[in-house]
Amino acid sequence: MSTSTSESYRFRLYPFITFAAKVHKKSVDELVNEIKKGKLDVYALLGIYAAYLHKEATTNGKGASSLKKRVNVAKKLLLFHDVEVSENKLKTKLKLPRSIHSHKEPIDKQDRVMVIENPERRQRRHERDYNLSVSLRS
Numbered sequence: 001m002s003t004s005t006s007e008s009y010r011f012r013l014y015p016f017i018t019f020a021a022k023v024h025k026k027s028v029d030e031l032v033n034e035i036k037k038g039k040l041d042v043y044a045l046l047g048i049y050a051a052y053l054h055k056e057a058t059t060n061g062k063g064a065s066s067l068k069k070r071v072n073v074a075k076k077l078l079l080f081h082d083v084e085v086s087e088n089k090l091k092t093k094l095k096l097p098r099s100i101h102s103h104k105e106p107i108d109k110q111d112r113v114m115v116i117e118n119p120e121r122r123q124r125r126h127e128r129d130y131n132l133s134v135s136l137r138s
Contacts, residue, residue: 012066012073019052032081042078042085043093049074050094064097071096 020028034040053067071094075085107115 009073012070013077015053015056015070016049016074016077019049023048023052028077032078032083035078035083036081042083043089046071046075046085046090047094050096054097068096 017028020026020031024031026034031040031045035042035045050067050071053062053070056062057064057067075090078085
């Protein structure tokens with residue numbers, strides 16, 4: 001595993017560790033032991049974790065894709081500890097928010113010519129660039 005991959009896994013695993021400490025007031029190892037003993041349902045745990053992440057995401061501005069990746073890393077951690085997690089059951093019991101993809105259309109040739117030929121717009125663009133460069137210097 002590359003260092004960047006391990007760093008991203010570590011970054012995505014920290015919220016699960018804090019979730020276990022805050023919500024369940026236990027370590028991840030204790031949660032895994034409870035799941036193995038049958039005291040805790042793995043799908044209920046991941047559902048509560050997804051709700052916790054969704055609440056955190058709305059306050060911190062995180063997107064749906066980062067939420068999915070963090071739940072996936074938590075699922076992989078549980079799989080590493082020999083906890084059975086069925087992908088089909090997880091998909092039916094746990095509904096994660098979808099990423100919204102906006103379709104961007106390129107501007108047509110007529111609009112490009114209008115932007116290029118409009119000297120007033122060009123002047124404003126240069127002023128904006130100048131103001132930006134001045135603010136970056138200070």
